[in-house]
Amino acid sequence: MNFFMSGQLKDNYKIKRMQDELSLLNAHILIVDDEIEIARLTKRIIESFGCVNVNTVNNWKDALNFLEKNTVDLTIMDIDLSSTVDGIDLVKMIKEKYDCAIIYLTGWFNDDVFQKAKSTYPSGYLLKPFDSNSLKAHIEIALHNQTMKQENVILKRAIIQTIVAMEKTVAMKDPYTSRHQNRVSRLAVAIGEEMGLAPDIIEGIRYAGLIHEYGKIFVPTEILSKPGKLSDVQFELIKDHPLKGYEALINIDFPWPIAEIILQHHERMDGSGYPRKLSGDDIMLEARIIAVADVVSSITSYKSYREAKPIKTALDEIETNKNPYSGEQLYDPDVVAACLKLFRENIFSF
Ligand SMILES: [Fe+2]
Known part of the structure; x- marks a missing residue:
């Protein structure tokens, strides 16, 4: 890939890579999995990427409690939580209140589940057992998209504030x-x-x-x-x-x-x-x-x-x-x- 890049493009690419890695290091990640061992293992793998803010919960109530008290950029969500509320229902509840990226990590997927999961606009899906490289790639993409989304929101807010300021100028006159x-x-x-x-x-x-x-x-x-x-x-x-x-x-x-x-x-x-x-x-x-x-x-x-x-x-x-x-x-x-x-x-x- 570098072979085709001009110097300027290469620099931009490097800066982008640095920013992506920075967001990976600083990201607040929550793992929701009813199987305690799998949650712990996933946490250890993500920490091996350099992330320091990784937490785990094992049921939907703890997940909502955690989100209530903490900032979360990305939730890694198991779909079968062995309760009446499954991971997809939980994501729907989360998305109503919080701006947080979602990656589904699950042992089972059929077309119905996939369609239902798709309607919650997740950033990605991974099937268990997963390899750590694909998990890392999924997390990086999810965090990158989340950063872009947040930057857009900030930009749009600034534009709206500009319009309101212009309206105030008319009001003064x-x-x-x-x-x-x-x-x-x-x-x-x-x-x-x-x-x-x-x-x-x-x-x-x-x-x-x-x-x-x-x-x-x-x-x-x-x-x-x-x-x-x-x-x-x-x-x-x-x-x-x-x-x-x-x-x-x-x-x-x-x-x-x-x-x-x-x-x-x-x-x-x-x-x-x-x-x-x-x-x-x-x-x-x-x-x-x-x-x-x-x-x-x-x-x-x-x-x-x-x-x-x-x-x-x-x-x-x-x-x-x-x-x-x-x-x-x-x-x-x-x-x-x-x-x-x-x-x-x-x-x-x-
Ligand atoms: Fe007019």
């Missing part, structure tokens, strides 16, 4: 816009759920909704909160906010297409929106959802130039609004249907 963003985010998520969208798409909608007016921080406050009618120039400045938000966010590597959703949230199905006059399916579904939530929240919010209007006015608007020139619907009919259902069946309220 204009509390009304901030309130509106929070309402849009909540309603857009509810619409996404009503439409049965995948959780990851819904998460993107949540965070795009939360900062969809971010570009307004570049619009002077006097214009944002002007009580009377805006001049054409002032209106053009406000209409710039999707593009300004997009430009501010496009170089941040979000796990969701947030910048693009923000850019498109004022596009309309018949092409009458802005800034790019996109139409129909050329507008992202996420942006079509934010658009409807945006209109409903906006109509039912207090504005510097008018009082808040009742929800019925907003629902009438999205249900009937057609472009007076083309006669086409401005909003996605599926999104509108989901939104109407949420309010009319009292599934959602602001």
Whole structure:
């Protein structure tokens, strides 16, 4: 393998190997096996790899107790625990509460057991009797994946904190816009759920909704909160906010297409929106959802130039609004249907 590697790649490979070994040395490993001797033997083998934090328990209650009081990175789980709760049931209980990798180590495996075990997303399976090299390889892979997973969680948390900080910036400049963003985010998520969208798409909608007016921080406050009618120039400045938000966010590597959703949230199905006059399916579904939530929240919010209007006015608007020139619907009919259902069946309220 080294034969094909450049110097840089070789160095990266070495560093990765060192990190993997480091996690093997520092890992907290729990062995659950009803046979005391096998548990002890497995512990000794794992300790021979250099691990110093290896513990054993012999039944499911002790396992849960141990996890309650200690950090565990990896559990090596026997499947037949000679009790009503088998190893797979125990893993299900563990996964509800703890973030811990699992390797099944078992003397018996048939297709049913395998299918049941598979549904708990273990990192690996080993059949007894096992050889120590395969056990070591399985543990290394499990710990490596666990580290990657934890790094992803930390990274995602930092991204979400960044989005919340950006929302706070909007709140400091204009509390009304901030309130509106929070309402849009909540309603857009509810619409996404009503439409049965995948959780990851819904998460993107949540965070795009939360900062969809971010570009307004570049619009002077006097214009944002002007009580009377805006001049054409002032209106053009406000209409710039999707593009300004997009430009501010496009170089941040979000796990969701947030910048693009923000850019498109004022596009309309018949092409009458802005800034790019996109139409129909050329507008992202996420942006079509934010658009409807945006209109409903906006109509039912207090504005510097008018009082808040009742929800019925907003629902009438999205249900009937057609472009007076083309006669086409401005909003996605599926999104509108989901939104109407949420309010009319009292599934959602602001
Ligand atoms: Fe907007």
